[in-house]
Amino acid sequence: MGPDAADLDVARAFRAGDEAALAEAYRRWAGLVHTVARRSLGSAADADDVTQVVFVGAWRGRSGFDPDRARLSTWLVGIARHAIADAHRARVRHLRTERALATSLVTDPGEGAPADAALDRVLLADELDQLGDPGRTILRLAFDHGLTHSQIAAELAMPLGTVKSHVRRGLARLRERLEVDGGAR
């Protein structure tokens, strides 16, 4: 059973109201939600607030989630993006009232959703973590160190063909994750 099948089980149990599935979803994706929020809001405390809002909101709104049409992670990231946008707007309001500044001086961030590129990076980092070794190590050698597949094979004492197929499978999975959950499209 691949990770996707396991995720689908969690998603279905979540939709059905199984509280243990909520805990499992939290275990699996709270870090992702938190990271996306922290990258956008620049504050771990605000990211904590967003994470709470997202999981409480997701549980209460689970009737609106269809596990056969969307991944639970995708749905949670979608809720997170709304919550992050709200947090940005709340900050602007806060600035306006607290400092009583002329509204013209307050720069409305306008966006609110995390920058798409930042979201993509967080998603890719998360998926890379899910890959497991040796795929993850192989791709990191290629990404961070710019090694060719034959250098990687030598480095890890692995057959060329094995490295190649890990590169292909790993990249395909990362691409799929960006396609499904990513912001830039």
Place this chain on the structure above:
Amino acid sequence: MAHVDPDILALLALGEQDAVDPSGREHLASCPECSAAVDELRRTVAVGRSLTDDDQPSVPSPAVWRAVHAELGLAPELAADPLGERSATAELAVGPTAEPTADASVDAPGPAPAPTAPPSTDASVVVPLRARRPRSWAWTAAAACLALVIGVGAGATWMRRGTAPTGSTVANATLDALPAWPGASGEARLEKEPDGTRRLVVSLAAGVPDDGFREVWLIRDDLSGLVSLGVLDGTEGTFDVPAGLDTTRYSLVDVSQEPLDGNPAHSSDSIVRGPLV
């Protein structure tokens, strides 16, 4: 003409232009499908290459689950933070040091090593993982998974053992159990012949599952690579160390439990591990 092998397309996306032969290159130039596939993968590679330390996954504070649990009135048995265990593991994996455990060196003759002593500056001794760890966060995550609790092992065993090397023994390792293998232990000894050939003698005390086998590895101190030395049959084995392998860098002795799945890679299920010193 046939499409270009997907393996090759992936390598092209990583910038390995030499991966494709002339006929493949010709095909690519005229095949929208293949070139679109490369372009899409290139975008993925660009994101992968842009990762920074800031993209390192972060963990919500324990207060968040408490608040979720209270706000939704969840069952009492779900009160524990689902992330509790994982974050503790992560801290162990990358933390500076752990409390030294009872160590084999305790009963060894000679001066007792001070648990808090800084790593030796002797050039022949590898420095602890933490100091050598590359900046990239990627490796800390790799450490968390591949190595699991190297921080613990390092804290406990990056000390010279009390026994002086005798004869042809040039380095020793005390192998400590990983959390999934409580009670396991082992020793390794690196021996050198006058002609320069080196052998690693490994002994392991651990419960034996019904299937699979044990494999002995030397892992680089920054976890960026590993070399398989062979299959450990029984509780002790002697393995040739490839000539030219720098054992001051490939300094972590690792014994893994491997499934019979035909996959030559490390299973990530390490039984014991320890640094050669």
